Amino acid sequence: MLKNIVLDFGNVIMNWSPDQILNHYELTPKEHDILKDNIFGSKEWPQIDAGRLTEQEAEKIFLQRVPENLQEKTKQIMATWPENVDFYEPMFLTIEAWRKQGLKIYGLSNTGMQFANFVKNSGFGDYFDGYVFSAEEKLLKPDERIYQKLIDRYELDPKECVFVDDLKENTQAAEKLGMYGFTFKIDQLGQLRQFVVEHS
Incomplete structure (x- = not known):
């Protein structure tokens, strides 16, 4: 689930x-x-x-x-x-709905600390329950160790997680650790919502 x-x-x-x-x-x-x-x-x-x-x-x-x-x-x-940066408002509306349903939201991104801190310290940070950033860990996706950092830090069961990324090699790496993977573009938001409904 x-x-x-x-x-x-x-x-x-x-x-x-x-x-x-x-x-x-x-x-x-x-x-x-x-x-x-x-x-x-x-x-x-x-x-x-x-x-x-x-x-x-x-x-x-x-x-x-x-x-x-x-x-x-x-x-x-x-x-x-x-x-x-242009943020996707429909994605944040969806995140809001997921949070109301009791789902936890985490960020896992290849990014420098300037952008990471911008997200954490702005209103966007309120949408997330935790993060793992590549610059902080000195690890880049699709290195499996960066996914493991997230799992260990927040005591997650991989079978209860879906990782959403725009690159297939990154979602495939998450799948190797037992997560669901969803390779995403913003026009697939409806399919992602449906995926979450079917697996929750």
Whole structure:
């Protein structure tokens, strides 16, 4: 019987789109492309998620790389980008309904601590009963050890959990540990709701 819903963040509770994030800043198309490549498309960005670099350390590298006229924009983006992510309101309405039914909601995401702390310290944090973040654990999905951290920390029975992620390799890793896996896009929210009904 399903008691716990474990959610990835990117493309599950919010739209992970560097282009849409950068559209919140006043940039020419050329500046947009330069900053997208040098920040979100950089080799350092996955290292932030992996906990090998902090955002502050990565920012210093980005500032050395971008043209001088884009250094202030780089600082602005690094300081504020989590505020400019588009969250999926229908997902949060669904989470609210699940919580009223007594289901527990957990976050398990490959993300740096800046975004993790933004979620935890904003109103979005009220929707979750606990989290595991890759940067904090220095482990990335689909490494099975990151799922085990969640199971151990919150004393969960894997058979009572569904893990929802936009990447199949990540849901398959959860299934290996005995969880249900649901590979998700926001247009499948109705199917996810139905899945939860059928397994609760």
